[in-house]
Amino acid sequence: MEAIGVLMMCPMSTYFEQELDKRFNLFRFWNFPQKEEFLKQHSSSIRAIVSNAWAGARPELIDALPSLEIVANHGVGVDQIDLGKCKEKGIRVTNTPDVLTEDVADLAIGLILATMRRISECDRYVRSGLWKKGDFKLTAKFSGKTVGIIGLGRIGTAIAKRAEAFGCPISYHSRSKKPDSNYEYYPNVVDLASNCHILVVACSLNDDTRHIINHEVIDALGPKGVIINIGRGAHIDELELVSALVEGQLGGAGLDVFEHEPEVPEQLLGIDNVVLLSHVGTGTVETREAIADLVIGNLEAHFLKKPLLTPVV
Structure with missing residues (x-):
């Protein structure tokens, strides 16, 4: 050939x-x-x-x-x-499909833990010598938190199974209810966000899902909520996300993807409750x-x- x-x-x-x-x-x-x-x-x-x-x-x-x-x-x-x-x-x-499912799902769980337990921030705390001046602040527990997943396809399902191992109740939103799933289904993303602690974006990008995470969804998730995105950057309205994080209207975010890669909104770089990765979901x-x-x-x-x-x- x-x-x-x-x-x-x-x-x-x-x-x-x-x-x-x-x-x-x-x-x-x-x-x-x-x-x-x-x-x-x-x-x-x-x-x-x-x-x-x-x-x-x-x-x-x-x-x-x-x-x-x-x-x-x-x-x-x-x-x-x-x-x-x-x-x-x-x-x-x-x-x-399939060959990358496990890696992306693994990374989603890693982002949840890194964001909620402030792993990256704590690493910087130790490296900078601040530990000698006092213990690191308390963080948020992951186990048992309600996880909402947007897109219950191969990757979304793999994330759900992993989160279940942490004792997390699972709910989801997709174009239609999955007949073979026992997870709670929400036909509306705002309702899903209102009823979970952690919102994971794992759907495909199309006209219907572009900016599926907007100010209304972020407001529904609330100041203790966490957004994890391993889908596509354009799933999130980045201006609204940055604004919510800066103003304390969102608890944190773990992001592997961005709307204009490799450009990342500069304000995100200085926010401690955000974990930023370079689109490495399949990067093994x-x-x-x-x-x-x-x-x-x-x-x-x-x-x-x-x-x-x-x-x-």
Whole structure:
């Protein structure tokens, strides 16, 4: 398959690039500063795009590649891919569910603990020598707190199971009630927030879920509530979040994603009851290799005219 042109949108991992190089004619888009000229020169030979959460397949790119057959996404969320345009042109789209579920769920629990027990702040307290002047302040307990989850899919369910191990009652909001779930369902996000201590965002990003966390939801959660986001940055209205944290209207936040990555609102950097991560939910060696292998498996299946492993479109 070496003659098949594959356009990789941005750096992902050395392992992934090496494995793609073995099988395809790999174009690293970031190495070509003159993007329009590059696309004109290679448009007919590029038959696949490898995208991710930061760099996808927008309409203008799809239109510039007349030979494009498949967009293979390195991750679950496909909000950076114009699915409508792909359907219109008969371009297949794949993603990588399941292989990243455990890591993201683990990180969500880590963020809850780090935020409520102020682990990062306490670490800084010790490093700065302040412990010699007195004990660190008391924090909030996690075990037994009510956890509300927005999006009870694979990742949301995995988070719920982990939180149950901490004795936490679970409730959730999703597009519809899950018939196989015993967790309490709220058809309205504000009602969910009003009835939980910790609100975890684990849904996909679309027009309905963009800024699903707004001032009304934050007010319902209250000054002792905590928001955890391992979904997409645009799930939260960041201006409203910052305002609530600064004014003490929210108890804390653990954030792995931001609306304009890698930019982070400057005010968040100085707030102690916020834990900030750099979109590392899938960031383990094991999972990144598994994701890469699944992307490659989908590409190989497509070009060998076999059923796709994890099709979206």
